[in-house]
Amino acid sequence: MARHNPSEDTLSRKYNIIGEDVPETALFEGDALVSSLSETPRVIKSVYYYDDTGSELFERLCSExxxxxxxxxxxxxxxxxxxIAGQTGPVSLIELGSGNEEKTTLLVEAYVETYGPTSYTAIDINxxxxxxxxxxxxxxxSDLNFLGIVGTYxxxxxQTKELSGRKLLVSLGSAIGNLYDEELYxxxxxARAALSPGDYFLVGxxxxxxxxxxxxxxxxxMAIxxxxxxxxxxxxxxxxxxxxxxxxHVAFHNKSLQRVEAHLEAMQAQSINLQKLNFSFQLEKGEMIRTEIMRKVELxxxxxxxxxxxFHPVQHWTDSYKRYAVCLFQLSGQPTKFDSEAPLSG
Ligand SMILES: C[S@@+](CC[C@H](N)C(=O)[O-])C[C@H]1O[C@@H](n2cnc3c(N)ncnc32)[C@H](O)[C@@H]1O
Structure with a gap:
């Protein structure tokens, strides 16, 4: 992908954002939406939460x-x-789904205070x-080299393969818990392909x-x-x-699948048409569309x-009630059964 050329209004910026030129159709794939809406039950993937309105509502949800x-x-x-900074030593940080920067700032500041100027790459679809x-x-x-990448995870x-030196990949907000099995795998x-043995992955x-x-x-x-x-x-x-x-809005704990599921239930039978996708379907009264899953894991x-x-566990941090965890993993150089699918880069 071509690097963003700083235009006049961006020359004074102390950061760079690339990927602004990627067509939205490549980020929000209509074909995938058509097939998930054709499943039983119908599904809309959680990426559709995050247009500007959804991102603002997510932020407000965080203060509920x-x-x-x-x-x-x-x-x-x-x-x-x-x-965490002490465990990893100096690294380039790469965050998946950076969203609200409040928690990231705590992490970034720890690296800057400990090791001086630090590089931070934020990846977000928005x-x-x-x-x-x-x-x-x-x-x-200010001692931060900020690169934003507009893109999917x-x-x-x-696009982060070019970064040199030790890396720390970060995913906060339990965001990977929104991924279905195949998406998570x-x-x-x-992540294995983008990192080298010895690199780290920090996951909330x-x-x-x-x-x-x-x-x-x-x-x-706000959830509703x-x-x-x-x-x-x-x-x-x-x-x-x-x-x-x-x-x-219907959200419930699906205990057997260890996740909360959010759904939208049709209160009337209705015909839905997504013109730009040339796709129509009929919803029955009471039919539910699953809009999000939130995994709730056993550590x-x-x-x-x-x-x-x-990825080998290095250390994890939890609260006294063991309600939430931040886990630090390190990529080992040992082969795994997946090596033919994504060979290690380093
Ligand atoms: C659950 S929020 C978490 C935000 C932030 N990390 C936090 O902890 O508050 C998920 C973030 O990831 C972004 N996002 C969701 N799905 C994505 C995807 N498939 N690729 C890239 N970004 C995505 C959203 O725009 C949003 O900012």
Whole structure:
């Protein structure tokens, strides 16, 4: 992908954002949406939460009292960012789905304070989020070389191979918990391909817990609005005719699959048409469209999954109730059964 050419208005910026020229159709693949909406039950992938409205609603969700994830992760990073920096030594940071920069700033500051000027690459599908994150992080930490990549986790990671030196890949906000199995495995393979043995992966992940706590976190006002706004996103992006007043938010703890699921239930039978995708379908009254999954993991099983992909647990940090964890992994040079699919780069 071509590097972004600084234009007049960007010359004074202390950061660079690339990928602004990537066609949106490459980021939000309509074909994939058509096939997920044709499944039983119908599915809309969580990436559709994050247009500008959805990103703002997610940020507001993070300050809801019962949405404990944000505060717990922020507390863990406030207390342990320096220890994380101490474990890894100097690194280039690469963040997947950087979103709100508040927690990242804690991490970045720990590296700058410990090792001096640091390089930080933020990958996010939402361009405005990257602009804002750059302005805000740089206003508190100037010793930072900030590169934003507008892209998906996969396309963004593919562009980080040129970075030299030890790397720390970061995923916060339990964001990888929104990925379905095949998406998560594919992300782990892409991470292996983008990193070299000895590089690190820091992952914030929500742990399985009581249904009452989980369901409260995903049934507050901001969670409901955010879910309904997925339909608005599809309407403007694909010229759709969803009427959000004809849907009801439903989120519940699916204990056997260890995840919370968010759905939109059709309150009337209706015909949906996404003009730009040349795709129509009929929804029955009471039919549910699954819009998001939020994995709630057991720590040992989570570690085992990373080990299978060659990432060895170094250390993890949890709160006293073991509700949330920040886990540090290191990529080993040992071959795994996936090596023919994504050979290690270093
Ligand atoms: C759950 S939010 C987490 C944000 C932030 N890391 C935090 O901890 O608050 C997910 C972020 O990842 C971005 N995102 C979601 N799916 C993505 C994808 N497939 N590729 C790139 N970015 C994605 C969204 O725009 C959003 O900023």
């Amino acid at each position: 009292n019962n949405y404990y994830l944000f505060r717990m992760e922020r507390d863990l990073l406030t207390t342990n960012a320096k220890a 361009h405005s989020i990257l602009e804002r994150a750059a302005e805000n992080i740089l206003s508190s930490t 996969q396309t963004g990671l593919a 594919s992300l782990l393979l892409s 992940i929500d742990l399985d817990k009581e249904t009452e706590i989980l369901e409260a976190a995903y049934n507050n006002q 609005l955010g879910n309904l706004c997925v339909l608005q996103h599809l309407n403007w992006r694909f010229s759709g005719n969803f009427d959000i007043f004809q849907f009801r 040992h099983a989570f570690h085992d999954m990373f080990i299978e992909y060659g």
